[in-house]
Amino acid sequence: MTTNTIVTQQPQHSRLEKYKRWLRVSLYTILLLAGQCSGTLLVRFYFVKGGKSIWIQTSVQSAGFPILIPLLFHSKKHDKTNVPNNDTSKTKPKLPITFFLYLVFGLMIAAMDLTYACALLYLPLSTFALVCASQLIFNAVLTFFINSQKFTALILNSIIVLTISVTLIALNTESEETKNLSKQKQIIGFFCALGASAIFALHHSLMQFYFEKIIKTETFSTVLSMIFYPMIVGTIGGLVGLLVSGDWRTMGMEMKEFENGSVSYVMTLVCTSVTWQIGCVGMLGLIFEVSSLFSVVISNLELTIAPILAVMVFHDKIYGVKVIAFLLAMWGFLSYIYQHYLDDQKAKEDKSDCLEILKGNGEI
Template sequence: MADHEAKGASSSPGPVSPRPDYRPPRSNMLRWFRIALYAIFVLGGQIAAVMLSRLYFEKGGTSKWVLTLVQCVGFPIILPYYFISQRKAISFTAALNTKPSTWLLRVFAFVYLGLLAAGNGYLYSVAFEYLPVSTVALISASQLAFNAFFSYFLNSQKFTPLIINSLFLLTISSVLLVANNSSERPAGESNGRYVLGFICAIFGTATYGLNVASQQLTFRKVLKSESFKVVLDLVIFQSLVATIATSVGLFASGEWELLKTEMDVYLLGRTSYVMTLVGTAVSWQAFVFGGVALVFELSALFSNVIGVFGLPFSPIAAMLVYHDKMSSIKGISMALAIGGFISYAYQQYLDDRDFKAETNKDTEVSEA
């Protein structure tokens, strides 16, 4: 969890990490196996969800609220594991002894994160309807810059030259894409809708960066636990609030009345319509679970880096499945996004090396 190193820096005279935002790795193969598994959830869930979201609109889906709902409604699939781990992690007596102020703070945090997730989901739904998958995916590369910005204020994120270089490359990647947008408009989309899709994609990326930074703050300041149970708490209750808020939007907009008609006219049939939405919900849930778990294990910035690393694969998949154009500008944009990830990864390598050197030095001094 992100507050581990903060505890170590304040209460232990031992070596400290090179940056306050850096969390030194443990020599625990099982833990790193879990981290790799969470990264697979993020990458696989993201690619599958993006492809299925586009399929929904390509084959006749029209409801932005429905697509928003499936981004958060998949949390029941982890409830069985949640209740099993709940019995092992905390006793009922301990839960009753928790201070009311602590419960109130947790409720506020979950409601805040849930509403933020609902707003983020709706913005992305609009973007997916009006923009090609590859365009949305590459705009989303700027989420790392937004996350770093919010993490600076919320989590005291420190910036090294390599991190700044990473943010610069990812920002230029998105700027190049915007400059090339005139040739990428989907057939039949008006200028107004295309611009709206671009604006929603950018704001959706910004709110996602804020959400992930806020998750790290919640782990450090509100949940304050070493138990993996807090990851399940955050995922489930954030998703529950987002589901309620999105359901209200679905009924208030009147789009729920069109669902039967939408199902009937779906080009792939009623069964495929249901399976597309179910698959999208499961994919987004895998992405959310993996992302929150990475925030818990390492940091919000690392979770975002994994997400950004997977973005170049979405345009490739879109080119193969939906025949989106892969222009030279998009190719350059993808290369810059990958370069930004490599820059951050190299910073992680330097942090690991410096931490090991500091640890060895402290060991030598103590033995002397």
């Protein structure tokens, strides 16, 4: 009688867990898209309205980490009461290894913030978003070597199409919206966007490797730790650059000369800090719940949002070569989405076949 009760309750428990996981993935997706789109808009807004320092933006993008402190303490307290001590003690890396990983990820965050800021200084938002489609190319290659992600026809198709898209953007340097920028600055902006995309993809791949091969635990406190402590390192790196460059001396003047006023200047920087933290929570949550590849795919949904927002907010012009590049980028993005759907369906079928074999053997 007890056995029958367990068997009948198991499907209900499985459905409940599946529903909870779906809610978590949906929440992380919303946080990632809202944080990333808002943060990108605010950085571009800072430069459009008179801001000039890439080091201020580098510091600001990581400086919002203190808002995560209450959530970090809550998640650790939750893990102590819900996760057996043996599950965490066996997989917890040694302190020097943990410190080294925090340092590496923090320096990567600082480099990514710097290159993103530089790209948004010299490129229109719509162009920046299209160049950042290269994240999928870099991620496909890096996950192949780091995370053993297989290449398929759809992924190869996506890489080729996205490469053509980014190449078209690179060749289109004489558009009306960039006529006030020198060709040298446009090239710097383009390669900074490419560099930021490469660092972004490497960060995702290494993060997935960290969760799967090193820490091997599934607690939200570990996810938050990999945001919080590297963000401290990234903030310190940005502040060092701010001090060495001397840009800190110009903050007062920037505030006075900001087109929308000093209050708007401060609010822009504060909101930039907060929105990037929201996006990071969503990003690492998706890595934790699904995979690095899925997180990058969701991140690139911004491709469909950023050009529209750019037209509405900054009056960027979408025409000619950029329209073709946008369509190609969407083609490549949808190829990635469909490949992930096929992988997910295959995983479900394999799991179902395994359960059927176990039932046939009388093990469940």
